[in-house]
Amino acid sequence: MPVKTIAFQGEHGAFSESAALEYFGSHIQTLPCDTFEAVFEAVEQGKAEWGIIPIENSLAGSVHQNYDLLLSHALHIAGEYYLRIRHCLIGWPGAKIENLQKVISHPQALAQCRETLQRMGISRTEPVYDTAGAVRLLREHPDPTVAAIASRRAAEVYQMSILAEGIEDHAANFTRFLILSREAVAPPPSQSKTSIVFTLNNRPGALFRALSVFALREIDLAKIESRPLVGKPGEYLFYVDFFGSLADQVVHRALENLKEFAPMLRILGCYPFHPLPSS
Numbered sequence: 001m002p003v004k005t006i007a008f009q010g011e012h013g014a015f016s017e018s019a020a021l022e023y024f025g026s027h028i029q030t031l032p033c034d035t036f037e038a039v040f041e042a043v044e045q046g047k048a049e050w051g052i053i054p055i056e057n058s059l060a061g062s063v064h065q066n067y068d069l070l071l072s073h074a075l076h077i078a079g080e081y082y083l084r085i086r087h088c089l090i091g092w093p094g095a096k097i098e099n100l101q102k103v104i105s106h107p108q109a110l111a112q113c114r115e116t117l118q119r120m121g122i123s124r125t126e127p128v129y130d131t132a133g134a135v136r137l138l139r140e141h142p143d144p145t146v147a148a149i150a151s152r153r154a155a156e157v158y159q160m161s162i163l164a165e166g167i168e169d170h171a172a173n174f175t176r177f178l179i180l181s182r183e184a185v186a187p188p189p190s191q192s193k194t195s196i197v198f199t200l201n202n203r204p205g206a207l208f209r210a211l212s213v214f215a216l217r218e219i220d221l222a223k224i225e226s227r228p229l230v231g232k233p234g235e236y237l238f239y240v241d242f243f244g245s246l247a248d249q250v251v252h253r254a255l256e257n258l259k260e261f262a263p264m265l266r267i268l269g270c271y272p273f274h275p276l277p278s279s
């Protein structure tokens with residue numbers, strides 16, 4: 001059986017790569033990409049069968065750029081995966097936490113460890129495009145006063161020392177990843193989630209009315225996110241995830257109802273739901 005290629009943003013050792021390996025299994029080939037946009041393009045152009053992107057974190061919140069990319073590209077959400085994010089403070093062998101002057105990492109990782117860094121007396125941080133890339137940079141520029149935040153795997157890949165482990169501000173630190181594909185997966189009959197995006201005409205109660213199409217049918221919402229509608233200041237796109245499958249009559253009826261007054265409605269994907277693991 002040919003090996004499947006999964007595109008992810010970052011370098012070998014990134015959390016996105018760990019999520020891909022856990023979701024698909026270790027027999028896959030991973031394709032590092034510089035940007036999230038490049039992940040979407042790799043899947044569109046057939047360089048990878050699937051893509052994997054972070055969409056939200058339980059401490060630092062949503063990855064807004066990926067909501068925007070879901071809209072500007074025609075890929076489908078084919079799955080989701082929650083990864084427990086355990087951050088390490090990684091430095092040069094012999095480096096000491098008390099001598100650190102700067103910590104570099106992906107902005108999401110810095111945000112997830114902000115309070116711990118403060119407690120350690122480290123106030124200077126610098127964003128880098130991914131966590132594993134921060135460790136590689138550290139390796140290329142030997143300096144015992146600089147450390148990176150990344151996974152244990154990244155420390156192993158670049159053979160650097162772990163100065164502290166589990167430095168996230170809260171142990172319940174999970175990032176939800178989405179799996180992207182060119183083709184929509186067949187709606188799973190049960191235990192599914194569906195993701196949609198829609199616009200509304202701004203009038204009193206518009207969002208209340210939109211959400212009532214789900215509430216009246218007892219469809220359980222999982223997440224709502226709003227993003228600016230580019231070109232129409234003051235207007236928004238609403239991204240909603242709910243429990244249920246496109247194969248369910250009740251979901252079908254809710255979406256037909258929403259279409260009656262939503263100027264735009266797009267289904268981003270219907271996929272097997274992945275439970276949040278316990279921390």
Ligand SMILES: O=C(O)C(=O)C[C@]1(C(=O)O)C=C[C@@H](O)C=C1
Pocket residue numbers: 009010013014015016017054057063085106108109129130131132175
């Ligand atoms: O930099 C990485 O290792 C990534 O995979 C990116 C990313 C993110 O963008 O949220 C993924 C998981 C963690 O939340 C921190 C960083």
